[in-house]
Amino acid sequence: MQANLGMLDRALRIVVGLALIGLSLSGVIGWWGWLGVIPLLTAFVSFCPLYALLKINTGKRN
Secondary structure (H helix, E strand, O other), rough: OOOOHHHHHHHHHHHHHHHHHHHHHOOOOOOHHHHHHHHHHHHOOOOOHHHHHHHOOOOOOO
């Protein structure tokens, strides 16, 4: 499992994930806001399985 997320991609995923969870907690959106956990997890481990399948790498090139 090699990192395939760059810093900007990770930052955006954290913002989106926290926003979805926050909106869900405040009752603005339903339970599906908890899907914001997925972008948070991928941001913290620096790996996106979908990016790996599509051979996308927004991180540093080796």
